[in-house]
Amino acid sequence: MIEAVRRTVVNDMTIQVATVNGSGSQSANNILLKSFFRMGIPVGGKNLFPSNIQGLPTWYTIRVNHRGYVGRKAQLDFLVAMNPNTAKEDYHQVVPGGVIICDSEWTIDPADRRDDVAWYPVPFAQLCKDNVENAKLRRLLTNMIYVGVVAELLGIDNEILDAALRDQFASKAKVVESNRKMIELGKDFVRKNLAKKDPFRVEKMNANGNKILIDGNSASALGCVFGGCTVVAWYPITPSSSLPESVIDFLNQHRKDEATGKNRFAVVQAEDEIAALGMVIGAGWAGARAMTSTSGPGISLMSEFVGLGYFAEIPAVIFDVQRVGPSTGLPTRTAQGDVLKVVTLSHGDTKHVALFPGSVQECFEMGWRAFDLADRLQTPVFVLTDLDLGMNNWMADPFEYPDKPLDRGKVLDADAIKRLGKFERYRDVDGDAVGWRTLPGTRHPAAAYFTRGSGHNEKALYTERGDDYVHLMDRLARKHQTAAQLVPAPVESSDSGAQIGVIAYGSTDSPMAECRDQLREKGIRSSYLRIRAFPFTRAVRAFIEKFERIYVIEQNRDGQMLALLRIEYPELATRLRSVRHYDGLPIDARFMSDHVIEQEHSSKKELIHG
Amino acid sequence: MAEVGTVNRLGFNRQEYTGSPSTLCNGCGHDSITNHIITALYEIGADPYTFAKMSGIGCSSKTPAYFLSKSHGFNAVHGRMPSVSTGAKLANHELTMLAVSGDGDTASIGIGQFCHLIRRNVRMIYVIENNGVYGLTKGQFSATADTGSKQKDGTINELETIDCCELAITLGCTFVARSFSGDKKQMVPLLKAAMSHDGTALLDVISPCVTFNDHEGSSKSYAHVRETDTPLHEIGYVPSYEETVADYAEGSETDIRFPDGSTIRLKKLDHDYNPKNKVEAVAMLEESRKKGILTTGLIFVDTARKDFNATLHMVDTPLIRLSDAELRPSRETLSRIVESYR
Incomplete structure (x- = not known):
């Protein structure tokens, strides 16, 4: 114990900030996270939040680790207790030899007063009261005091911290100034009143090279934009919403007709997940690249259209940012619980293509590749991420530009049909179990066919014959083998x-x-x-x-x-x-x-x- | 009926607009509607290669196979045709969406999508082949069955009926008409006008089911519909390529002009009716319900509201025709975006 205190622990700690949801701590936590990142220390940030807008407890964990271990670590070294309602429990999460920062005005039960950690009481409320006139701003600005306290105790580089602060509030000089003042208050308090009793320090290193810091949902969204997606239909659901919302932001920035300012895309907030996928299927049928994004409850609703997409062979891209189920489950907690459901979604025999990105780079890469796969295989393709990957910030190497042009798959136009002399929608002419398709609006008398979720033969005509059905289902099974040649290898x-x-x-x-x-x-x-x-x-x-x-x-x-x-x-x-x-x-x-x-x-x- | 060898302005004969033979019951109202659709398409000189035929599930939803064999068709899942149509129209706005649904497909399982389609004002022709009954599953009441109507086994419908026209008007539908499958003279011009309309054009067509809902006591039998059918006006349609000539007495006719230059001409019958007044339209429908009559004609029209593609500020080029360079931002753009995450 004493030995541990004497030892200095550099660039290896887990910091947790316990706050109240809606108190605006996200900016403060981002500034800390970015500061560590820019000091060249590997870092990961995880937000543990409730399904609530304001008032319930929230925890933000930052893992700093020189060896590059930035996955979650259950043991906490460094606690910033800002929420009196959870403080009692929070105190006991810290490992022996760790740190607890809390408000000096709080009364602490003797049973919670641990003597195996370093306590740093800080008069957060009082400092705020004395320095911020606007009562509304007080709560927001309190968070900046802990940024200053943590920065001073750990030795975060001043210039880097200030640059992170400026980035966080973009160009709003007044906001930057008022937040900077609070950070300085925190630092100043530490310098004048606290003696360093813990072993934790951060020091600049050079482990992050060319890396960026981004959340998985933004990365997936970029993948959609670079995948040429033009139709987005979605229904709000945690933890997926920020994915389509990011797609919308990126599309607005990078997919407008410069001359007219008009959109080279369409975004629809649908009435539910059923309609969202219906629109995607309709758009895919007509020849557009279309996507939707959802989480478990939406996946359950999409079952019907996924079966249609599989059986009628229509491209679609579906992101599933998984959360804890079944039913509403734990809406703001992470899981990998949709795997089995997704790969066989719908009634009847189905097997779907699913991609599992393991990093934010892969969210981007599989994001754009999913559209190529969907077009090539003429089927719904799932991209399964989860709340942890999707909503938290991760370090990543810069995304690589797609290494090949868009693959629109097998589409015949009027000239091609004229050349071929005939067209049968569901005939396997190439031996890969994928037929050729035409798009509505193709100007040739043989181009039209009828798309249906009921039994159909190679000519897309209605049939209830057993041999036609077996023929079709066997081909779809073979198409799944074709998919195995095209999907990313392990x-x-x-x-x-x-x-x-x-x-x-x-x-x-x-x-x-x-x-x-x-x-x-x-x-x-x-x-x-x-x-x-x-x-x-x-x-x-x-x-x-x-x-x-x-x-x-x-x-x-x-x-x-x-x-x-x-x-x-x-x-x-x-x-x-x-x-x-x-x-x-x-x-x-x-x-x-x-x-x-x-x-x-x-x-x-x-x-x-x- | 066109004579053999007669062609329309595109050089197509009527046969070019037909589809495969119907598999519905003999005498089904839906087959008459199919014929009216073919007639309207032929007479107007529609280009079959620009059409997308959309439907859901049910007897009505089978009918797109019976017309426009040169057009792509999509028989979607039950009650979900509106969302599929919305997606297709966004992908390629040059498609003329011609949708057929039924009363079960629209007013029960699909009522959510129906409402939201209208709210968005997606440009399409939406025909409800309304017989008040589930045919394919052998005769259960649908949500449009009138209160007091009798099922074949004698069961009386004691529930309120859903009036799709009234619902559509209150949701902001920009073209609402009601007709009867047996009234070719009324339906054909209404269909033509619907094709000219820049928004969702709803045609609720009472279409008797000869097998399950054509008995005495049914309010949707041929006999009952013929007896209570009360047209609001006589309807004529003048396409954009023909001159409209004002040859009528002041006040006896109303012309409604569509953005494509065509005109629908409403000739007054026994009383004045203004199809541009939402409140009057709803009052008229409530009155008809109370009286137990079937009022048909162009109930409401609003040619000013933007359609969904316009609301979304989309480019004129259909999304499916954008080039790869227009779809995928440049390498430099990606570098710039990535840089902002350092």
């Missing part, structure tokens, strides 16, 4: 001495490097496969075949990816084990490694005693 990180395999996907990737290092420290070496799409590619099977024990780590109760792997590879099912995290918070490395270690130990015991 990413493997091998260790030549690996005893076990680990499989994860999506945001579960973020704590994986740390988890594998923890496993290595315990003598367990692992190779890691990150699945990026369904249908699975060959590499997934090859990876499973390499190991006796493979741990599928995911964020849901039932092991949905595990189940999917077992369905696809029944002969390998017994090799697959499961680690599942589902309390609504992002999964953390320690949870993952602890559970793998525990299962590894019990399998050793089985070997000895069995």
Whole structure:
């Protein structure tokens, strides 16, 4: 304990700010996050917020880590307690040797007065009262005092902090000035009244190179814009809303006709998720690139149209920013709970294409690629992210410009039909199980066909014949195999001495490097496969075949990816084990490694005693 | 009926506007409507390659297969035709959206989408083939069945009826008409006018179901509809390419001009009716309901409101014809955007 205090801990800590929802702490937290980032220290920020507009508790966690571990860490080093209603509980979340900053006017129950942490009482309310005349602004500006306090205690670079402040409030000089004053008040208070009792410091380093800091929903939105999306139909839902809203912002900035100021796009806030996808399907049928974005409850509603899109073979791109279900569930908590539902959405036999971005770069890349895939395969394509990836800020390498032009898939115009002499919408002429389509408005007598969700033959004529149905369903199954050739392959990180395999996907990737290092420290070496799409590619099977024990780590109760792997590879099912995290918070490395270690130990015991 | 060899201004004969043979019951009102649609298209000289035929699910929704075989068609899911049509129209505004729905498809499962389509004023022709009954599932009441109407097994509908025209007017629909499948003289000009209208044009057409709703006691039987049909006016349609000539006595006729230059001419019958007055239109419908009569004609029209594509400030080029360069911002733009996240 005493040793820990003497030791200096540089660029390795988890800071949590406990506030009240609607109190405007987001700006303060962003300034702190950006300051660490610009000091070149790897950083990640996570917002834990309630389904509420004002009044309920909110926590913001910043992880600073020189080794680049920026996934969630459950243990807290540094608490800024700004919410008296949760303070009692918050105090006990801090690790021994940690820090607690709270208002000096609060009375603290002796039972909560921990002697194994450094306490820094700051008269937040009083400082504000003495320095801010406008009572309305007081609450907002209080947050800036803690920015100053934290900056001073940790040694955040002054110039970087000030630049982050200026960026946060853009060009509003007056706002910058009033916030700067509060930051200075906080710093000044620390200098004059507090003696540094904790080991935590930050120092400039150069780990962030050329990186940017962006949330997954903005990255996905950029992907849509660079994917050539022209029709957006959506219904507001947390945690998806900021995705279409960002698409709208980007479209307004980058997709206007410069001469007329008119829109080269259409955005509709639909009456519900059913209509949202209906519009996307209609637009896709007519030849536009169209997308919608939603979360679990919307996915349930979209089931009907997804079945139509699959069966009638219409391109559509659907983002699912997953949250905790079933039903309304925990609307502001994260999960990977829609995987099984999504890949077989609708009644009848269906198998859909789903992409699983594991980072903000991939939100961008899979964002634009999803439109190519949807057009090429003539089917709805899902992009599954989650609240953690979508709404939190992540470091990323700069996004790479698409490496190929838009792929509009198999579309015949009037001239092509004239050349070919005939057209049959659902005939597999190329052997890849994808037919050619025409768009409404094509000026040729043979171009028209009737699109329907009822039974149809190769000529798109109505049929109830069993052999026609089997023929169609078998072709759609073959089309799924074509999709497996086109979707992103998994990413493997091998260790030549690996005893076990680990499989994860999506945001579960973020704590994986740390988890594998923890496993290595315990003598367990692992190779890691990150699945990026369904249908699975060959590499997934090859990876499973390499190991006796493979741990599928995911964020849901039932092991949905595990189940999917077992369905696809029944002969390998017994090799697959499961680690599942589902309390609504992002999964953390320690949870993952602890559970793998525990299962590894019990399998050793089985070997000895069995 | 056009003679063999007769063609319209585009050089098409009537046959060019037909589709595959109907699979509906003999005598179904829907087949008459299909014929009226074909007649209107033929007479107006419509270009089949610009049409998109839209429908939902039900007997009515099968009918787009029976006309315009040269046009693409989309038989969507039950009650969801409006959203699919909205998306298609946004993607390519050059498409003429001709939609057919039924009373179940519109007034029950699809009433939400129906309301929001109207609210947006998406430019399309929306025909409800209204028989007050679910035909394909064998005779259950629909939400447009009149109060007091009798089902084939004797059950009386005790619920309030939904009047799609009245609902549409209150939601801001810009073209609301009611007709009867057996009234070719009224329906054909109404369809032509609907095609000229720049917004959602609703035609609620009472179309008796010969199998499940044509018995005594049904308010949507041929006999009952013929008996209570009360036209508001006589309707004529003058296309944009023909001159309108004022050859009528002052006050006996009203001309309504559409943005495409065509005109609908309403000839007064026994009393004055102004289809531009929303309040009068709703009062008239309430009065008709009270009296138990079927008032038909152009109930309400507003040619001033913008359609949805205009509301969204969209470019003139259909979205589907934008070039790749217009769709994907440049490499430099991406660099600039990325830079703002440092």
